[in-house]
Amino acid sequence: MEDRNAPIGVFDSGVGGISTLRTLAKSLPKENFIFYGDSANAPYGERPADQVYQLSVTAINQLRKQGIKALVIACNTATSAAKPQLISRYPDMPILGIEPALKQAVDAGKKHILVMATPLTISRPKYQNQAAKFKDQATIYSLPCPGLADRIELGTAGLPQISSLLDQLLAPYLGKPIDALVLGCTHYPFVKDIIAEKLGGQIEIYTGYDGIERYLEYQLRTKSLLRTENQKQTIQFMSSRDTPAELALYQDLFDHGIQR
Template identity: 50%
Template sequence: MNVQPIGVFDSGVGGISTLKKLSQLLPNEQFIFYGDSLHAPYGDKTIEEVYNRSKEIVDYLLTKNVKAIVIACNTATSAAKERLIRDYPELPIIGIEPALKEAIDQGEKHILVLGTQLTMNLPKYQKMVTKYAHTHTIHSVACPGLAEYVESGMNQPQLLSQLLDEFLGKYQDKELEGVVLGCTHYPFLEKEIRTYLTTNISVHTGYQGVARQLQHLLQEKQQLNQNNSKGAVTLLGSKPKEIPYYQQLFEFF
C-alpha cells in the first residue's frame, strides 16, 4: 500500500508548481500528475462544470491505483472538494486554497489576494474575508487571462505587462505587506508580480499547508512510502502534446 502513487491534478499546468513542492517535501513518494489543459481555465466555469470535470479526473486517477488525491487547483478545491470527499469517503483528498489565513497568521494587515473569479465569489472565501475585514485590509482581485498566459507558454512579455497593469496597477502605491497567489498558475509569475509591486512583499502560495496535511493524512492511514529511494513523477494530461511543456515547467519551478 505504501508504494502506491499520489494523484495530483489541476485545470492545466498551474498545479505543476504544487507538484514540485510536494515532490520536494515528500521525496520518497510516487506522484502522478494530471493537467486538464484541454478544459482550462476552470475559473470561468460554473461550479457544476468544475465538479464534473474534477470527478472524471479522480475516477481516472483511481485507475492508476492512487492512494490519495491532491487537488492542485484553488478553483477546483473551492468548487468540488467537499463533494468529492463525500463521493470517496475512504480516499484521502486534500485541496489547495488561497493562503489568506497564512498571511494573517504572519501578522500582515494589508494583503492583496489574486485569484480566479469563481474562487473569489464562492461563499467559503467570502466568509473568510468578512471574518477579518474589521481588523485587516484585504484587496481581492480576480485576474482573468493570467492563468491563460501561463498555459500559452509565457512567451509574450508585452501581454503580461498589460495584464499586470490591468490587475495590479492601482495597488502599486498602496500599503501592502503580503500578496496571496490564489491560483496555482500564478507562482510561475511570482518574480514578475514581486517586481511590479515591490520585491520586499511577502508571497503566500499555500504549498506548505497542503504538504503538511497530506503527510498527516498518510501517516494516519499508515500509507507513507517508507522506501529510501527517490520517488518518480509521472506527467499526464488531457492534451498529450502539452506534456513536454509540463516537463519544462516542472524543471523550471
C-alpha cells in the same frame, strides 16, 4: 504495503498545479507522484461551479485508474467549488485541496493584503466568508484575475502577454501600502517574482503550500500510507490535451518553471 507503495495523484485544471507538485515532490522525496492536468478545459476559474465539479470527476477518474493512494486537488478553484462533493464521492481515498493562504498572512500580522485568485474562487462563499472574518484585522484587497491562468498555460512563451495583463490588473494597487500577497491560484506562483516586482519588490508572498505539505504528510502517516523507502522517486505526467508538446511543457515547467 501495496497501498503504501502506490503513487499520489495531483490534479489541476491545467499547468498551475505543477507548482504545487514541485513542492510536494521535494518535501516527500520517498513518494511517487502522478500529475493530471486538464489543459484541454483550462482554466476552471471562469466556469460555473457545477461544470468544475464534473470536469474534476473526469480528471480524478483518470488518476484512479492509475491506482493512486491519495489525491491532492492542486487547483484553488476546484477546491472551492467541488471539494466537499468529491470527498463524498470518493470516501475510500484521502482527498486534500489547496486554498488561499489568507489566514496565514493575517496570523503573520500583515495589515494590507492583496489576494489574487480566479473570478470563481473570489466569488465563492468560502472565500467571501473568510475575507469577512478578517476584515477587522487587516485591509484585504480581493483581486479576480480573468485571463491570467490562460496566459500562464502558455509557459515561457506567454510572458509578454502575462506582463501586459499584470500591468492592467495591478495598476489600481500600485499606490497602496501592500505588505502581503496571497496567491489564490496555483498557476500564479510561476510568475510570483514578476508580480512582486510590479508591486514594488519586497513583499511577503503566501501560496498555501506550507499547509498542504503538512496535511498531506499527516494524512498519509495516520492512515499508514507513507512510503518508507524508494530508491528513485518517479514523477509521471498526464494531460487531457494528450500531445507530446503538452507533456513536454509539463516536464519543462516542473524542471525549470517559467524562465524570463
